Protein backbone atom coordinates (compact mmCIF):
# COMPACT_ATOMS: atom_id res chain seq x y z
CA UNK A 371 0.00 0.00 0.00
CA UNK A 372 1.33 3.45 -0.88
CA UNK A 373 2.14 5.43 2.26
CA UNK A 374 -0.29 8.24 3.10
CA UNK A 375 1.24 11.58 4.03
CA UNK A 376 2.30 11.50 7.68
CA UNK A 377 0.06 13.68 9.80
CA UNK A 378 2.09 15.88 12.14
CA UNK A 379 -1.14 17.15 13.66
CA UNK A 380 -2.94 16.62 16.97
CA UNK A 381 -5.63 14.42 15.41
CA UNK A 382 -6.73 12.98 13.13
CA UNK A 383 -3.32 11.38 13.18
CA UNK A 384 -1.36 8.67 11.43
CA UNK A 385 -2.74 5.23 12.29
CA UNK A 386 -1.35 1.75 11.68
CA UNK A 387 -2.52 -0.52 8.92
CA UNK A 388 -3.92 -2.91 11.55
CA UNK A 389 -6.13 -0.14 12.90
CA UNK A 390 -7.33 0.83 9.42
CA UNK A 391 -8.06 -2.81 8.57
CA UNK A 392 -10.22 -3.19 11.68
CA UNK A 393 -12.76 -0.96 9.93
CA UNK A 394 -13.32 -3.38 7.05
CA UNK A 395 -16.27 -5.06 8.71
CA UNK A 396 -19.87 -4.00 9.23
CA UNK A 397 -21.32 -4.42 12.70
CA UNK A 398 -24.91 -4.47 13.91
CA UNK A 399 -25.25 -2.08 16.81
CA UNK A 400 -27.57 -4.44 18.72
CA UNK A 401 -25.56 -7.53 17.98
CA UNK A 402 -23.90 -9.28 20.89
CA UNK A 403 -20.51 -9.21 19.13
CA UNK A 404 -20.56 -5.40 18.94
CA UNK A 405 -21.85 -5.11 22.51
CA UNK A 406 -18.85 -7.20 23.58
CA UNK A 407 -16.48 -4.82 21.76
CA UNK A 408 -17.97 -1.80 23.57
CA UNK A 409 -17.90 -3.56 26.94
CA UNK A 410 -14.28 -4.67 26.52
CA UNK A 411 -13.24 -1.21 25.41
CA UNK A 412 -14.83 0.46 28.42
CA UNK A 413 -13.12 -2.00 30.77
CA UNK A 414 -9.71 -1.34 29.19
CA UNK A 415 -10.18 2.44 29.21
CA UNK A 416 -10.93 2.40 32.94
CA UNK A 417 -7.76 0.38 33.55
CA UNK A 418 -5.60 3.08 31.95
CA UNK A 419 -6.60 5.62 34.65
CA UNK A 420 -6.85 2.97 37.42
CA UNK A 421 -10.51 3.89 37.78
CA UNK A 422 -11.94 0.37 38.14
CA UNK A 423 -14.31 0.38 41.10
CA UNK A 424 -14.28 4.15 41.64
CA UNK A 425 -15.20 5.57 38.21
CA UNK A 426 -17.28 4.84 35.15
CA UNK A 427 -16.40 5.63 31.56
CA UNK A 428 -19.12 6.87 29.25
CA UNK A 429 -18.46 6.89 25.50
CA UNK A 430 -20.16 9.45 23.27
CA UNK A 431 -20.50 9.78 19.50
CA UNK A 432 -18.85 12.81 17.92
CA UNK A 433 -15.57 14.73 17.97
CA UNK A 434 -13.76 15.61 21.19
CA UNK A 435 -15.63 18.87 21.72
CA UNK A 436 -18.94 16.97 21.85
CA UNK A 437 -17.60 15.02 24.81
CA UNK A 438 -16.32 18.16 26.58
CA UNK A 439 -19.70 19.79 26.07
CA UNK A 440 -21.46 16.67 27.34
CA UNK A 441 -19.22 16.53 30.43
CA UNK A 442 -20.08 20.12 31.38
CA UNK A 443 -23.77 19.60 30.58
CA UNK A 444 -23.96 16.44 32.67
CA UNK A 445 -21.76 17.33 35.62
CA UNK A 446 -22.57 20.99 36.22
CA UNK A 447 -26.11 21.66 37.47
CA UNK A 448 -27.96 24.49 35.75
CA UNK A 449 -27.36 26.60 38.88
CA UNK A 450 -23.64 25.78 38.93
CA UNK A 451 -20.74 28.17 38.30
CA UNK A 452 -17.74 27.07 36.24
CA UNK A 453 -14.33 28.69 36.57
CA UNK A 454 -12.25 27.96 33.46
CA UNK A 455 -8.47 28.23 33.77
CA UNK A 456 -7.47 29.78 30.47
CA UNK A 457 -4.08 29.70 28.80
CA UNK A 458 -5.08 28.98 25.23
CA UNK A 459 -7.56 28.22 22.48
CA UNK A 460 -9.05 24.99 23.90
CA UNK A 461 -9.55 26.64 27.32
CA UNK A 462 -11.42 29.45 25.58
CA UNK A 463 -13.53 26.83 23.79
CA UNK A 464 -14.49 25.24 27.12
CA UNK A 465 -15.42 28.68 28.47
CA UNK A 466 -17.53 29.39 25.40
CA UNK A 467 -19.44 26.11 25.43
CA UNK A 468 -20.13 26.42 29.15
CA UNK A 469 -21.45 29.97 28.63
CA UNK A 470 -23.57 28.93 25.64
CA UNK A 471 -25.13 26.14 27.70
CA UNK A 472 -26.29 28.75 30.18
CA UNK A 473 -23.95 27.80 33.01
CA UNK A 474 -22.53 30.78 34.88
CA UNK A 475 -18.92 30.90 33.67
CA UNK A 476 -15.88 32.84 34.81
CA UNK A 477 -12.61 32.83 32.89
CA UNK A 478 -9.33 33.09 34.78
CA UNK A 479 -6.89 34.29 32.11
CA UNK A 480 -3.20 33.39 31.96
CA UNK A 481 -0.42 34.07 29.45
CA UNK A 482 -0.35 31.56 26.57
CA UNK A 483 3.30 30.70 27.18
CA UNK A 484 2.77 29.83 30.86
CA UNK A 485 1.00 26.96 32.66
CA UNK A 486 -2.13 27.88 34.62
CA UNK A 487 -1.46 28.73 38.24
CA UNK A 488 -2.68 26.73 41.29
CA UNK A 489 -1.99 29.82 43.45
CA UNK A 490 -4.23 32.02 41.31
CA UNK A 491 -6.89 29.32 41.39
CA UNK A 492 -6.63 29.24 45.18
CA UNK A 493 -7.29 32.98 45.46
CA UNK A 494 -10.08 32.89 42.88
CA UNK A 495 -11.84 30.18 44.90
CA UNK A 496 -11.33 32.14 48.13
CA UNK A 497 -12.76 35.23 46.43
CA UNK A 498 -15.96 33.65 45.07
CA UNK A 499 -17.71 30.93 47.05
CA UNK A 500 -20.32 30.49 44.29
CA UNK A 501 -17.82 28.68 42.03
CA UNK A 502 -18.91 25.05 41.98
CA UNK A 503 -16.63 23.57 39.29
CA UNK A 504 -13.22 24.22 37.77
CA UNK A 505 -12.42 23.52 34.11
CA UNK A 506 -8.85 22.59 33.19
CA UNK A 507 -7.19 21.65 29.91
CA UNK A 508 -4.38 19.20 30.75
CA UNK A 509 -2.30 19.75 27.62
CA UNK A 510 -3.37 22.99 25.92
CA UNK A 511 -2.97 21.80 22.34
CA UNK A 512 -3.18 25.38 21.03
CA UNK A 513 0.45 25.82 22.10
CA UNK A 514 1.49 22.44 23.56
CA UNK A 515 1.85 23.67 27.15
CA UNK A 516 1.40 21.13 29.94
CA UNK A 517 -0.81 22.32 32.79
CA UNK A 518 -0.25 21.11 36.38
CA UNK A 519 -3.11 18.61 36.73
CA UNK A 520 -2.16 17.19 40.13
CA UNK A 521 -1.65 20.61 41.78
CA UNK A 522 -4.93 21.97 40.35
CA UNK A 523 -6.80 18.83 41.45
CA UNK A 524 -5.35 19.19 44.96
CA UNK A 525 -6.58 22.81 45.22
CA UNK A 526 -10.06 21.77 44.01
CA UNK A 527 -10.17 18.86 46.48
CA UNK A 528 -9.14 21.13 49.38
CA UNK A 529 -11.93 23.57 48.51
CA UNK A 530 -14.51 20.88 47.81
CA UNK A 531 -14.96 21.97 44.18
CA UNK A 532 -15.70 19.76 41.21
CA UNK A 533 -13.01 19.43 38.53
CA UNK A 534 -13.61 18.81 34.82
CA UNK A 535 -10.44 17.95 32.92
CA UNK A 536 -10.08 18.06 29.16
CA UNK A 537 -7.28 15.51 28.72
CA UNK A 538 -7.98 15.13 25.01
CA UNK A 539 -4.40 15.35 23.80
CA UNK A 540 -2.66 13.90 26.88
CA UNK A 541 -4.70 10.85 27.88
CA UNK A 542 -2.85 7.55 27.27
CA UNK A 543 0.47 9.34 26.71
CA UNK A 544 0.96 11.16 30.01
CA UNK A 545 0.31 9.53 33.38
CA UNK A 546 -3.14 10.15 34.89
CA UNK A 547 -4.00 8.07 37.95
CA UNK A 548 -7.54 8.47 39.25
CA UNK A 549 -6.42 7.09 42.63
CA UNK A 550 -4.22 10.17 43.09
CA UNK A 551 -5.84 12.88 40.99
CA UNK A 552 -9.32 13.70 42.24
CA UNK A 553 -11.50 14.75 39.29
CA UNK A 554 -15.24 14.70 38.68
CA UNK A 555 -14.89 14.15 34.95
CA UNK A 556 -11.96 13.63 32.59
CA UNK A 557 -12.51 13.77 28.85
CA UNK A 558 -10.57 12.21 25.97
CA UNK A 559 -11.24 10.84 22.50
CA UNK A 560 -10.58 7.98 20.10
CA UNK A 561 -8.40 9.76 17.57
CA UNK A 562 -5.63 11.08 19.84
CA UNK A 563 -2.92 9.30 21.82
CA UNK A 564 -4.68 5.92 21.69
CA UNK A 565 -4.10 6.22 17.94
CA UNK A 566 -7.61 5.26 16.89
CA UNK A 567 -9.59 7.16 14.27
CA UNK A 568 -11.70 10.21 15.17
CA UNK A 569 -15.44 9.87 15.81
CA UNK A 570 -16.03 9.23 19.51
CA UNK A 571 -15.13 10.76 22.85
CA UNK A 572 -15.29 9.19 26.29
CA UNK A 573 -15.62 10.69 29.73
CA UNK A 574 -14.37 9.18 32.99
CA UNK A 575 -16.69 10.18 35.80
CA UNK A 576 -16.50 9.44 39.52
CA UNK A 577 -19.30 7.09 40.54
CA UNK A 578 -20.81 9.39 43.18
CA UNK A 579 -20.77 12.23 40.62
CA UNK A 580 -22.54 10.31 37.83
CA UNK A 581 -25.08 8.95 40.32
CA UNK A 582 -25.99 12.51 41.31
CA UNK A 583 -26.08 13.88 37.74
CA UNK A 584 -29.59 12.85 36.64
CA UNK A 585 -31.49 15.76 35.13
CA UNK A 586 -28.55 18.20 34.91
CA UNK A 587 -28.27 18.11 31.12
CA UNK A 588 -30.37 20.51 29.08
CA UNK A 589 -29.72 18.31 26.04
CA UNK A 590 -30.82 14.76 25.29
CA UNK A 591 -27.90 13.89 23.00
CA UNK A 592 -25.33 15.33 25.42
CA UNK A 593 -26.70 13.62 28.54
CA UNK A 594 -23.97 11.29 29.74
CA UNK A 595 -26.05 10.17 32.72
CA UNK A 596 -28.72 8.90 30.36
CA UNK A 597 -26.11 7.30 28.08
CA UNK A 598 -24.51 5.62 31.09
CA UNK A 599 -27.75 4.26 32.55
CA UNK A 600 -28.81 2.90 29.15
CA UNK A 601 -25.42 1.36 28.46
CA UNK A 602 -25.25 -0.29 31.88
CA UNK A 603 -28.70 -1.78 31.36
CA UNK A 604 -28.41 -2.93 27.74
CA UNK A 605 -24.71 -2.87 26.80
CA UNK A 606 -25.77 -0.72 23.84
CA UNK A 607 -25.23 2.89 22.88
CA UNK A 608 -28.42 5.00 23.13
CA UNK A 609 -28.24 6.22 19.54
CA UNK A 610 -26.45 4.92 16.41
CA UNK A 611 -22.88 4.13 17.48
CA UNK A 612 -19.87 4.93 15.27
CA UNK A 613 -19.35 1.17 14.84
CA UNK A 614 -16.23 1.32 12.67
CA UNK A 615 -14.62 3.90 14.95
CA UNK A 616 -15.29 1.69 17.98
CA UNK A 617 -13.83 -1.37 16.22
CA UNK A 618 -10.76 0.62 15.18
CA UNK A 619 -10.30 1.88 18.73
CA UNK A 620 -10.52 -1.65 20.13
CA UNK A 621 -7.78 -2.70 17.70
CA UNK A 622 -5.70 0.41 18.49
CA UNK A 623 -6.07 -0.46 22.17
CA UNK A 624 -4.60 -3.93 21.56
CA UNK A 625 -1.56 -2.29 19.99
CA UNK A 626 -1.37 0.19 22.87
CA UNK A 627 -1.13 -2.72 25.31
CA UNK A 628 1.37 -4.61 23.12
CA UNK A 629 3.55 -1.51 23.06
CA UNK A 630 3.63 -1.41 26.86
CA UNK A 631 0.75 0.93 27.72
CA UNK A 632 0.92 4.58 28.75
CA UNK A 633 4.56 4.67 29.86
CA UNK A 634 5.82 3.16 26.58
CA UNK A 635 3.58 5.41 24.50
CA UNK A 636 4.68 8.48 26.47
CA UNK A 637 8.33 7.48 26.02
CA UNK A 638 7.92 7.12 22.23
CA UNK A 639 6.28 10.54 21.98
CA UNK A 640 9.03 12.06 24.16
CA UNK A 641 11.63 10.55 21.77
CA UNK A 642 9.65 11.97 18.81
CA UNK A 643 9.58 15.38 20.47
CA UNK A 644 13.34 15.31 21.22
CA UNK A 645 14.20 14.30 17.63
CA UNK A 646 11.96 17.04 16.25
CA UNK A 647 13.27 19.81 18.50
CA UNK A 648 16.93 18.90 17.90
CA UNK A 649 16.43 18.78 14.12
CA UNK A 650 14.39 21.99 13.93
CA UNK A 651 16.82 23.88 16.18
CA UNK A 652 19.66 22.82 13.88
CA UNK A 653 17.72 24.54 11.04
CA UNK A 654 17.45 27.72 13.15
CA UNK A 655 13.83 27.30 14.33
CA UNK A 656 12.91 28.40 17.86
CA UNK A 657 10.17 26.69 19.92
CA UNK A 658 7.55 29.04 21.36
CA UNK A 659 7.59 27.37 24.80
CA UNK A 660 10.36 26.76 27.30
CA UNK A 661 11.32 23.06 27.33
CA UNK A 662 10.29 22.56 30.98
CA UNK A 663 6.61 23.40 30.33
CA UNK A 664 6.40 21.67 26.94
CA UNK A 665 4.28 18.51 26.69
CA UNK A 666 5.66 15.91 24.25
CA UNK A 667 2.46 16.12 22.18
CA UNK A 668 2.64 19.12 19.88
CA UNK A 669 5.30 21.77 19.34
CA UNK A 670 4.73 25.40 18.42
CA UNK A 671 7.54 27.03 16.48
CA UNK A 672 7.99 30.72 15.72
CA UNK A 673 7.68 31.51 12.02
CA UNK A 674 11.04 32.28 10.38
CA UNK A 675 11.81 35.98 9.84
CA UNK A 676 13.16 35.31 6.33
CA UNK A 677 10.97 37.25 3.84
CA UNK A 678 10.80 34.12 1.63
CA UNK A 679 8.66 32.40 4.33
CA UNK A 680 4.92 32.14 3.76
CA UNK A 681 3.05 29.46 5.74
CA UNK A 682 0.86 28.28 2.86
CA UNK A 683 3.81 27.83 0.48
CA UNK A 684 5.92 26.24 3.22
CA UNK A 685 3.04 23.86 4.10
CA UNK A 686 2.63 22.85 0.44
CA UNK A 687 6.36 22.26 -0.02
CA UNK A 688 6.53 20.09 3.13
CA UNK A 689 3.37 18.24 2.05
CA UNK A 690 4.93 17.49 -1.35
CA UNK A 691 7.61 15.68 0.67
CA UNK A 692 5.02 13.56 2.51
CA UNK A 693 4.35 15.42 5.79
CA UNK A 694 1.36 17.48 6.92
CA UNK A 695 2.08 20.39 9.26
CA UNK A 696 -0.46 22.28 11.36
CA UNK A 697 -1.08 26.04 11.39
CA UNK A 698 -0.38 28.10 14.52
CA UNK A 699 -3.26 29.11 16.78
CA UNK A 700 -1.80 32.22 18.42
CA UNK A 701 -3.13 35.69 17.72
CA UNK A 702 -0.11 37.76 18.81
CA UNK A 703 2.82 35.90 17.24
CA UNK A 704 3.15 34.12 13.92
CA UNK A 705 3.78 30.43 14.51
CA UNK A 706 3.15 26.95 13.12
CA UNK A 707 2.71 23.65 14.93
CA UNK A 708 4.13 20.16 14.53
CA UNK A 709 2.53 17.20 16.30
CA UNK A 710 4.61 14.32 17.68
CA UNK A 711 1.74 11.88 18.27
CA UNK A 712 0.40 9.06 16.12
CA UNK A 713 1.79 5.79 14.82
CA UNK A 714 5.19 7.30 14.10
CA UNK A 715 8.60 7.16 15.76
CA UNK A 716 11.80 9.22 15.89
CA UNK A 717 12.81 7.96 12.42
CA UNK A 718 9.71 9.62 10.91
CA UNK A 719 10.44 12.80 12.88
CA UNK A 720 13.96 12.88 11.43
CA UNK A 721 12.46 12.40 7.94
CA UNK A 722 10.04 15.25 8.70
CA UNK A 723 12.93 17.55 9.60
CA UNK A 724 14.62 16.59 6.31
CA UNK A 725 11.36 17.47 4.51
CA UNK A 726 11.35 20.88 6.23
CA UNK A 727 14.99 21.43 5.20
CA UNK A 728 14.10 20.48 1.59
CA UNK A 729 11.13 22.84 1.60
CA UNK A 730 13.30 25.68 2.91
CA UNK A 731 15.82 25.12 0.13
CA UNK A 732 13.10 25.06 -2.52
CA UNK A 733 11.53 28.30 -1.24
CA UNK A 734 14.83 30.11 -0.57
CA UNK A 735 14.36 30.34 3.20
CA UNK A 736 17.93 30.56 4.46
CA UNK A 737 17.23 29.93 8.14
CA UNK A 738 14.33 29.13 10.45
CA UNK A 739 15.43 31.86 12.88
CA UNK A 740 12.46 34.05 13.89
CA UNK A 741 12.40 37.83 14.20
CA UNK A 742 11.53 37.60 17.89
CA UNK A 743 13.35 34.73 19.57
CA UNK A 744 11.53 33.30 22.59
Ligand SMILES: Cc1ncc(COP(=O)(O)O)c(C=O)c1O
Pocket residue numbers: 380381433434435436438460507509510511536537538539559
Ligand atom coordinates in the same frame (compact mmCIF):
# COMPACT_ATOMS: atom_id res chain seq x y z
C1 LIG B 1 -7.23 20.00 24.30
C2 LIG B 1 -8.27 19.65 23.28
N1 LIG B 1 -9.56 19.77 23.60
C3 LIG B 1 -10.54 19.44 22.75
C4 LIG B 1 -10.25 18.99 21.50
C5 LIG B 1 -11.40 18.54 20.64
O1 LIG B 1 -11.43 19.04 19.41
P1 LIG B 1 -12.35 18.35 18.28
O2 LIG B 1 -13.75 18.58 18.67
O3 LIG B 1 -11.93 19.10 17.08
O4 LIG B 1 -12.00 16.90 18.26
C6 LIG B 1 -8.91 18.87 21.08
C7 LIG B 1 -8.55 18.44 19.72
O5 LIG B 1 -7.42 18.52 19.28
C8 LIG B 1 -7.90 19.20 22.00
O6 LIG B 1 -6.61 19.07 21.67
